[in-house]
Amino acid sequence: MAEAVDGAEITGPHRVVVVGAGFGGLKTVRALQDVRVGGKPLAITLIDRQNHHLFQPLLYQVATAALSPADIAEPVRALFTGQDNVTVLMDDIAAVDPAPRTVSGRGGTYPYDTLVLATGAAYSYFGNDTWAAHAPALKTLADARLIRRRILLAFERAEMTADANARAKLMTFAIIGGGPTGVEMAGAIAELARSTLARDFRHIDPAQTRILLLEAAPNVLSGFPAPLQDYTVKALEGLGVMVRLDAMVSDIDRGGITLKDGDRIPAATVIWAAGVRANLPGGLDARTSRSGQIEVAPNLSLPDHPDIFCIGDACHYEQDGTSLPGVAPVAEQQGAHAARVIRARLAGTSPPGPFRYRNAGMLATIGRNKAIADLGKIRFKGWLAWMFWGLVHILFLIGFRNRLMVFWNWTWAWLTYGRGARLILGGSRRDAPDP
Numbered sequence: 001m002a003e004a005v006d007g008a009e010i011t012g013p014h015r016v017v018v019v020g021a022g023f024g025g026l027k028t029v030r031a032l033q034d035v036r037v038g039g040k041p042l043a044i045t046l047i048d049r050q051n052h053h054l055f056q057p058l059l060y061q062v063a064t065a066a067l068s069p070a071d072i073a074e075p076v077r078a079l080f081t082g083q084d085n086v087t088v089l090m091d092d093i094a095a096v097d098p099a100p101r102t103v104s105g106r107g108g109t110y111p112y113d114t115l116v117l118a119t120g121a122a123y124s125y126f127g128n129d130t131w132a133a134h135a136p137a138l139k140t141l142a143d144a145r146l147i148r149r150r151i152l153l154a155f156e157r158a159e160m161t162a163d164a165n166a167r168a169k170l171m172t173f174a175i176i177g178g179g180p181t182g183v184e185m186a187g188a189i190a191e192l193a194r195s196t197l198a199r200d201f202r203h204i205d206p207a208q209t210r211i212l213l214l215e216a217a218p219n220v221l222s223g224f225p226a227p228l229q230d231y232t233v234k235a236l237e238g239l240g241v242m243v244r245l246d247a248m249v250s251d252i253d254r255g256g257i258t259l260k261d262g263d264r265i266p267a268a269t270v271i272w273a274a275g276v277r278a279n280l281p282g283g284l285d286a287r288t289s290r291s292g293q294i295e296v297a298p299n300l301s302l303p304d305h306p307d308i309f310c311i312g313d314a315c316h317y318e319q320d321g322t323s324l325p326g327v328a329p330v331a332e333q334q335g336a337h338a339a340r341v342i343r344a345r346l347a348g349t350s351p352p353g354p355f356r357y358r359n360a361g362m363l364a365t366i367g368r369n370k371a372i373a374d375l376g377k378i379r380f381k382g383w384l385a386w387m388f389w390g391l392v393h394i395l396f397l398i399g400f401r402n403r404l405m406v407f408w409n410w411t412w413a414w415l416t417y418g419r420g421a422r423l424i425l426g427g428s429r430r431d432a433p434d435p
């Protein structure tokens with residue numbers, strides 16, 4: 001049986017390779033896994049450099065010891081156990097070669113008839129890559145464990161030093177970037193210090209911890225309405241976080257942060273939650289945005305390569321004059337849309353119209369009992385928004401076990417102010433904060 005895809009005759013099952021098992025990649029595979037062409041299922045290969053799908057929205061809770069890594073991740077292989085036509089491979093794809101239609105990584109070269117790039121994004125230090133060593137970003141479980149280690153070690157070292165300046169530096173935590181991740185991290189460190197650790201030390205008072213949230217723009221949480229931004233700043237200040245707006249960082253080193261206005265902030269723990277850039281393999285001659293995302297056609301394929309799709313954080317897509325945000329619902333809806341386009345092509349039916357993102361709303365949590373919700377016509381904040389945020393995050397976690405574990409851990413933490421995952425594990429001297 002031969003199928004025609006963009007004029008090319010192929011034999012055997014149609015081979016779809018999806019690179020990236022994040023929100024977008026998983027959605028694409030799930031939408032295609034039962035498609036049959038000429039009676040045959042598609043041969044789908046899902047490749048990821050990690051062996052797990054990660055629920056990134058709760059990473060900050062692993063970094064601040066509220067959850068354990070396994071609570072927010074699920075092995076990709078386990079998600080497709082009974083699906084014989086889906087092959088899962090753990091490989092880091094370095095290049096795409098559109099002429100022979102292959103992608104290649106350390107483990108081999110994989111042929112495709114249709115390719116979906118869903119490789120997400122990484123943090124960008126705006127060209128100052130040396131800052132990464134002093135200000136880790138939060139993107140993977142390894143990052144979360146490193147940040148947890150640095151935060152907990154800073155308190156341990158502060159407890160042991162007799163030098164007041166060193167103690168002050170160790171007990172200063174600075175988060176750069178006032179987006180949802182920065183806000184969540186700042187609130188969570190404040191709660192860790194002022195509630196969970198408050199009575200655990202004998203020589204320091206964790207309640208005296210200085211937590212700074214630095215944002216270069218005039219307000220936090222760009223994209224949210226001004227009243228919710230203002231509420232967020234007030235709620236953070238209520239938790240003891242010092243929010244500095246219009247604060248542009250000009251340097252980060254072992255000793256702390258220098259701001260553009262010359263101000264110097266000694267801080268042993270600095271966390272980067274600012275700009276992002278797309279994660280993409282080499283070999284593509286595609287047009288990219290300033291942050292390296294591939295500019296895609298309205299059907300999410302590459303204009304010069306109709307058999308290659310790019311979705312989620314790795315792609316640049318403009319709707320009504322603005323580029324879509326790097327959030328999970330965009331990646332999922334794009335994954336579903338790319339699957340519809342592929343399915344229509346294979347079936348020879350008319351393709352769906354251009355991709356359009358349906359924004360169901362935005363949420364951000366600030367701390368215990370405090371969050372904001374912007375659902376378009378309805379906006380709310382405080383306790384109700386916090387409950388809603390928790391419900392949505394539990395529902396979207398992959399795997400029943402994860403939902404149960406997270407629900408239990410949150411309930412316990414809420415009742416006791418405890419954080420059960422306060423373990424300092426592994427790491428090297430380099431991963432420890434400097435007094």
Ligand SMILES: Cc1cc2nc3c(=O)[nH]c(=O)nc-3n(C[C@H](O)[C@H](O)[C@H](O)COP(=O)(O)OP(=O)(O)OC[C@H]3O[C@@H](n4cnc5c(N)ncnc54)[C@H](O)[C@@H]3O)c2cc1C
Binds near residue numbers: 052180
């Ligand atoms: C800390 C944090 C908090 C967030 N909070 C929220 C939130 O509250 N709400 C929200 O909607 N969004 C949130 N986001 C954003 C959201 O997680 C992303 O928009 C979403 O994950 C994008 O999905 P994706 O499929 O494009 O990429 P990802 O989910 O990032 O998946 C990309 C996958 O590709 C793999 N990969 C990358 N390069 C390669 C390669 N070369 N070879 C093989 N595999 C590769 C990666 O290992 C990864 O598994 C948050 C992000 C972070 C980092």
